[in-house]
Amino acid sequence: MSNERINVTKPFLPPIGQYIKEIESIWENHWLTHTGPKHTALEESLKSYLKTKNVSLFTNGHMALELAIEALELDGEIITTPFTFASTTYAIMRNGLTPVFCDIEPDTYTIDAEKIESLITEKTSAIVPVHVYGNVCDYKKIAEIAAKYNLKVIYDAAHAFGTFVDGISVAALGDISMFSFHATKVFHTIEGGCLTFDDESLGARLADIRQFGLFGKEDSVLAGTNAKMNEFQAAMGLCNLKHIDDIIKKRKTLDSRYRKNLDGLSGIKLCPEQKHVQSSYSYFPIQVIASEFNMSRDQLSDRLKEENIYTRKYFYPLTSAFKFIADKFNADDTPVAKEIADNILTLPLYFDLQLDDVDRICDILWKCGKTR
Ligand SMILES: *Cc1c(COP(=O)(O)O)cnc(C)c1O
Numbered sequence: 001m002s003n004e005r006i007n008v009t010k011p012f013l014p015p016i017g018q019y020i021k022e023i024e025s026i027w028e029n030h031w032l033t034h035t036g037p038k039h040t041a042l043e044e045s046l047k048s049y050l051k052t053k054n055v056s057l058f059t060n061g062h063m064a065l066e067l068a069i070e071a072l073e074l075d076g077e078i079i080t081t082p083f084t085f086a087s088t089t090y091a092i093m094r095n096g097l098t099p100v101f102c103d104i105e106p107d108t109y110t111i112d113a114e115k116i117e118s119l120i121t122e123k124t125s126a127i128v129p130v131h132v133y134g135n136v137c138d139y140k141k142i143a144e145i146a147a148k149y150n151l152k153v154i155y156d157a158a159h160a161f162g163t164f165v166d167g168i169s170v171a172a173l174g175d176i177s178m179f180s181f182h183a184t185k186v187f188h189t190i191e192g193g194c195l196t197f198d199d200e201s202l203g204a205r206l207a208d209i210r211q212f213g214l215f216g217k218e219d220s221v222l223a224g225t226n227a228k229m230n231e232f233q234a235a236m237g238l239c240n241l242k243h244i245d246d247i248i249k250k251r252k253t254l255d256s257r258y259r260k261n262l263d264g265l266s267g268i269k270l271c272p273e274q275k276h277v278q279s280s281y282s283y284f285p286i287q288v289i290a291s292e293f294n295m296s297r298d299q300l301s302d303r304l305k306e307e308n309i310y311t312r313k314y315f316y317p318l319t320s321a322f323k324f325i326a327d328k329f330n331a332d333d334t335p336v337a338k339e340i341a342d343n344i345l346t347l348p349l350y351f352d353l354q355l356d357d358v359d360r361i362c363d364i365l366w367k368c369g370k371t372r
Contacts, residue, residue, distance in 0.1 A: 076124060083130075084156065089320075102115050130159075
């Protein structure tokens with residue numbers, strides 16, 4: 001079997017001719033950035049693909065999330081989870097707000113909605129849940145709690161592009177949802193991101209915040225920033241969106257192969273599929289239960305590296321355990337999240353990955369599981 005290097009991810013690229021054709025008009029109109037024709041076209045295409053009323057584009061997903069919190073004028077405390085990418089926690093902190101960490105569910109790794117109410121105080125202004133790996137949060141329970149306590153809900157949907165729950169697009173959940181279009185995500189614009197929302201007035205406010213408080217104005221209306229998506233990013237998005245069905249289909253095939261191959265391997269725990277969710281197969285996480293597998297997560301990751309296979313401890317550590325802020329939080333407050341972060345490993349999954357590659361990776365896992 002080949003020993004070719006396999007990375008945990010590899011960005012999708014459309015055929016180069018398609019991108020060149022898409023950007024040709026930029027040489028005619030010299031419109032390089034800020035709500036140009038590509039930007040407008042991508043917004044329209046995304047509205048239709050994500051089945052949402054409003055889409056605002058940003059230079060990356062993180063800025064989109066940070067500015068969503070700003071646009072809703074939140075204050076005080078925000079209930080969120082530590083089992084996520086640094087971005088979710090920092091978007092809250094960079095707005096001068098306090099993240100309050102709620103534990104996660106053992107199967108979906110998303111916020112444990114049953115535990116939210118006990119964390120609500122008079123300072124709580126919002127909930128920021130994460131659809132981890134594209135697993136959809138308990139959106140019904142979250143909506144119920146938000147209504148009862150008058151809280152806003154902003155979903156970090158960076159992992160859930162193209163995901164539907166009970167036939168509803170995840171882009172339609174909460175007050176705002178954020179999608180990341182980073183190069184390694186299921187759909188990308190090299191760097192980029194968007195917010196989706198129902199409330200039309202938010203669009204104007206976001207356009208101002210993202211452009212120095214100066215969107216179509218002479219006099220600035222707020223101390224905004226610069227978080228605009230440029231035309232080359234939008235052009236990449238327009239090209240990639242044409243391939244999204246194939247991308248998701250291929251990922252589904254790879255996901256099924258992993259599940260079939262790893263079935264019965266003791267000590268390797270997979271995320272159960274959510275029956276009510278139409279997934280876009282963003283990641284393939286496994287939990288390595290050392291006591292049953294003969295090897296720890298770290299040993300397995302090192303062993304795979306020796307075979308030229310690069311996995312990722314995603315998410316590890318918890319964002320509440322990053323050393324420079326760890327004194328502010330207690331990872332023991334979220335025991336489920338802590339345990340999963342210690343066991344989790346995401347296996348390679350990307351459009352160009354071959355079924356043979358998945359077989360090669362799984363063969364190694366079986367060998368590791370049986371021998372020390
Ligand atoms: C990728 C990601 C982000 C940030 O997106 P960028 O586009 O890289 O800024 C935020 N949250 C989660 C969960 C992510 O995976």
